[in-house]
Amino acid sequence: MSPAGCAHVNAYKVDNWRQNLRVIYQCFVWSGSAETRRRKAKSCICHMCGAHLNRLHSCLSCVFFGCFTKKHIHEHAKNKRHNLAIDLLYGGIYCFVCQDYIYDKEMEQIAKEEQRKAWKLQGVGEKYSTWEPTKRELELLRHNPKRRKITTNCTIGLRGLINLGNTCFMNCIVQALTHTPLLRDFFLSDRHKCEMQSNSCLVCEMSQLFQEFYSGHRWPHIPFRLLHLVWTHARHLAGYEQQDAHEFLIAALDVLHRHCKGDTTRDDNGKKANNPNHCSCIIDQIFTGGLQSDVTCQVCHGVSTTIDPFWDISLDLPGSSTPFWPLSPGGDGSTVNGESHLSGATTLTDCLRRFTRPEHLGSSAKIKCGGCHSYQESTKQLTMKKLPIVACFHLKRFEHSAKLRRKITTYVSFPLELDMTPFIASSKESRMNGQYQQTVEVLNNDNKYSLFNSPRSLSVCCGGVGILCLTLHGLCLCVSCGGADIICLTVCVLWWSRYSLFNCLCVVVEQVFSV
Amino acid sequence: MSKDSKMRATINQKLTEMGERERLKELLRSKLTECGWRDQLKAHCKDVIKEKGLEHVTVEDLVVEITPKGRVLVPDSVKKELLQRIRAFLAQHAT
Numbered sequence: 001m002s003p004a005g006c007a008h009v010n011a012y013k014v015d016n017w018r019q020n021l022r023v024i025y026q027c028f029v030w031s032g033s034a035e036t037r038r039r040k041a042k043s044c045i046c047h048m049c050g051a052h053l054n055r056l057h058s059c060l061s062c063v064f065f066g067c068f069t070k071k072h073i074h075e076h077a078k079n080k081r082h083n084l085a086i087d088l089l090y091g092g093i094y095c096f097v098c099q100d101y102i103y104d105k106e107m108e109q110i111a112k113e114e115q116r117k118a119w120k121l122q123g124v125g126e127k128y129s130t131w132e133p134t135k136r137e138l139e140l141l142r143h144n145p146k147r148r149k150i151t152t153n154c155t156i157g158l159r160g161l162i163n164l165g166n167t168c169f170m171n172c173i174v175q176a177l178t179h180t181p182l183l184r185d186f187f188l189s190d191r192h193k194c195e196m197q198s199n200s201c202l203v204c205e206m207s208q209l210f211q212e213f214y215s216g217h218r219w220p221h222i223p224f225r226l227l228h229l230v231w232t233h234a235r236h237l238a239g240y241e242q243q244d245a246h247e248f249l250i251a252a253l254d255v256l257h258r259h260c261k262g263d264t265t266r267d268d269n270g271k272k273a274n275n276p277n278h279c280s281c282i283i284d285q286i287f288t289g290g291l292q293s294d295v296t297c298q299v300c301h302g303v304s305t306t307i308d309p310f311w312d313i314s315l316d317l318p319g320s321s322t323p324f325w326p327l328s329p330g331g332d333g334s335t336v337n338g339e340s341h342l343s344g345a346t347t348l349t350d351c352l353r354r355f356t357r358p359e360h361l362g363s364s365a366k367i368k369c370g371g372c373h374s375y376q377e378s379t380k381q382l383t384m385k386k387l388p389i390v391a392c393f394h395l396k397r398f399e400h401s402a403k404l405r406r407k408i409t410t411y412v413s414f415p416l417e418l419d420m421t422p423f424i425a426s427s428k429e430s431r432m433n434g435q436y437q438q439t440v441e442v443l444n445n446d447n448k449y450s451l452f453n454s455p456r457s458l459s460v461c462c463g464g465v466g467i468l469c470l471t472l473h474g475l476c477l478c479v480s481c482g483g484a485d486i487i488c489l490t491v492c493v494l495w496w497s498r499y500s501l502f503n504c505l506c507v508v509v510e511q512v513f514s515v
Numbered sequence: 516m517s518k519d520s521k522m523r524a525t526i527n528q529k530l531t532e533m534g535e536r537e538r539l540k541e542l543l544r545s546k547l548t549e550c551g552w553r554d555q556l557k558a559h560c561k562d563v564i565k566e567k568g569l570e571h572v573t574v575e576d577l578v579v580e581i582t583p584k585g586r587v588l589v590p591d592s593v594k595k596e597l598l599q600r601i602r603a604f605l606a607q608h609a610t
Contacts, residue, residue, distance in 0.1 A: 038532050041532040052527050053523075100575070122534065
């Protein structure tokens, strides 16, 4: 099974072989367009027995299809002395003389290109393909022979963070970001190309942070450089005051987004996409969604639509001074998303329903209607036009009114799996068009989210305030008691089964650092 | 060709034409990965290669070894779901 092909493959490479091979791939192996599919459906049957199963192969030198299992193609090869055939299911090239599948670099290249083209035509986009290292990468691997093996119980990627003085809000967000799989993959595969002249690039610092987290060191990391950079770039967060974790998340995403200039993807001509409205940096790819706001005039029923990008969804909670409860029509408050309403607890879905309900703007807030050309009363409704890959929900627990700033402590339950289908713009349009949304099992997983990060604040009995961050790998608890004493615990929750969420949990408490 | 295989051929044609075959393949692929079937067979492949020796093993060897085991290990739930999908498709596009 040598990767250099065989002599018979080389004999085939004459005249216009590349084009001929491409045609075969396009028409009979990976049919992208409707026309090629029709042709494939009609013609891809064995010329000897008419079956379409049995590992159908096509001769490379003439138009002949034959079963592999029944040896029909073998007969043809012997009779006509056509040595090569192609497997119509997977595109592999078979040589009858060598009696095995042959891997020729040039042919593999053509096969890959044609497969990608077909996926594009089908609207599938990129699919997972195994990593093929470049020459440079092979060189690097040879020069750096140390390898790290990941076993089921290893704690790689987990590391505690030292509290630098009320920085637990920052630590929990940093833990959440380092456990975001897409972000982790981006940084661990060195995708950031820095274009900043000075040393103050936050993305470089994040990259460094990931290196620290995956270094295998078990003592807690001191993120002083990260803190300094954040203070430099987001002055409003500077100082030792207890800050809002959500504020930090937005500020961090903003700075990372700004510093990602060097990584925006290039278009087909190799030029950089310079459109500020359409950034394709990693932060935008992962976190940015589109929020659609529809304002409907109550007189002429004309709808004015705007779509704004967002990084987080800020949800109001019951217990605030604004009225909470009216559920939108069609919501029966029962077991959507598997949440139970046994104790009457508010669920995340409730908050989302409230967020996306139509809101009457009242007579004091009339909007100038483009249809009526006058000021009219209207209703406004928010829906999700584009769902981000990672959705961040912000529960507005801090209420600022004229007199005070208080914290709303209402318990909100959230599910491990969330289906956002009822809240997206196209669902709302279907409902309005009278199509009833049935809760059939949705085979399409596009709008489903799994919980993997949940930074939450809790009060610890010793009187301090801590921030708890629940990640897919474990709980990271950073507690600061009175500022001076720092206790940092890492609780590792090991998921035993890879294929279903919790068959069995094992909790290991490891005290990393104590005073 | 028997009546049975004629019917199969017709169904296959219809599925291929409408692109449903590709979609079903994708569904099957993800279901089999989810339930661990792919990893099980991958491990079995490795065993076969170790047995026969890396330099001498052919694709044919693997196919002969893997196919029966692969067929048996497909969970019933996956078979049911695929069957349901095919039935639904045929019902929708009955001529």
